[in-house]
Amino acid sequence: MVKENQLKLHNSLTGQKETFEPINQDNVGMYVCGPTVYSNVHLGNVRTFMSFDMIYRYLKFLGYKVRYVRNITDAGHLTDDGNVENDRFVKQSKLERLEPMEIVQKYTVDFHQVLEKFNLLPPTIEPTATGHILEQIALAEKLIDLGLAYEVNGSVYFDVEAYNKKGLNYGELSNRNIEELINNTRDLDGQGEKKNPVDFALWKNASPAHIMRWASPWGDGFPGWHLECTVMSTKYLGDFFDIHGGGMDLKFPHHECEIAQAKGSNGHEPVKYWMHANMLTMNGQRMSKSTGNYILPMQLVNGENNFFEKAFHPSVVRFCFLQAHYRSVLDISNEAMLASEKGYNRLVEALKTLENITPKKISTVNIDELEAKLYTAMDDDFNTPIMIAHLFDAVKMINSIKDSFENITTEDLERLKAIMNGFVHDVLGLDTEAVNESSDKLDGVVKMLIEMRNQARVDKNWALSDQIRDQLSDLGIQLKDGAEGTTYSF
16 A cells, blocks of 8 residues: 655656656556666766666655666667767677677676665566567657658668657757757768758668678668667556656657657657656766776775775765765765765664664654654655755664663654664665674774773873774764763764
């Protein structure tokens, strides 16, 4: 059963926050554009997929049955002038001296390993472009029959002008008009064949040198980049489904082309809510291999890089990413990661403390209010930064109960445990178990230092006592001397 809620999400198509009302009650269909597997998944991609993992998790947390489809692009597509040498898969296969499908397999495995490392849930269905060639050919044929596409020299192009003449408005998602698009187009692919510079490829004729090729009514070729997502999303979710997501960089042209293909073939909008996650920057600059301002996800985790002073646990990285709203630009830096680690450790420590609290006969804390604030934050377009701020209000509450400034009943304690575990583990997807192992080791080290400090105080070695306290403080560990001995907190 779905929890009663007032979930609102930002619809990129309208530019407004809208109340979420699934097409089929209690069921949600969600499609997210997956990776093009010709190289290692980069950190910006991880952020996008993590954002939609959080959205997927929250919808499930509310009780919705979600069919989550995320594709794998494993067929080559050209990046600019139609030269086979610019096909990403062909280029990488030559560079690594591997067959194109070996490249696909290698980087698909890498993609899955990285996402598993950051505790992303697998999608319900993960179709591949090469597994749906026949359906892509069929859609191209249908668009030709409808007068919305044309064949030239074995290639098929979508006719944007014909589409607009039907009043279907190419550019509605990105708010661009066709004149602006013509003036700004830099896509040289097939320009000698196209009726219009903004027309885009549905199918490309393969030159004799092109390795990845399939038979079609127009000769051997391969599908255009945009066609696959329209085919796979509608095949598994129907011709009108709830949510289509992806990175902000896909809004134009990829998602714009998807809309055109689907509306052109079906006569109506394919998606109710379009959602876009924003980009990731590092040290205030866009990440780019050419500038050297670039790091792979696993280099952030294993510490093998020149940007960060240490390695960071995947859950710390995830926590850092989710401290920014999914529609905001997120900038990561050494300082930001260290701050996230401190905050994350505080959260983990509070969860441990929660397990050792002794309940009382009355409660002086308001669990209802806390729970309402957490849901309200998430219902406001998945506002994880505000939700996390409320989790830290809960951390203060837990520490106050531990220090006997507040009391909590058995019933409220169990509710608090369920709420904290639900939002920390199920919604944010933070894996605290592995961190707890290292936390236990840290706990042992800090307790040893406290014992050394206590002995120093017995010996009246105040200099050593102060040194231990101050150095722990510099590391973000605060000692507190009380009647029952010395305790510490982050």
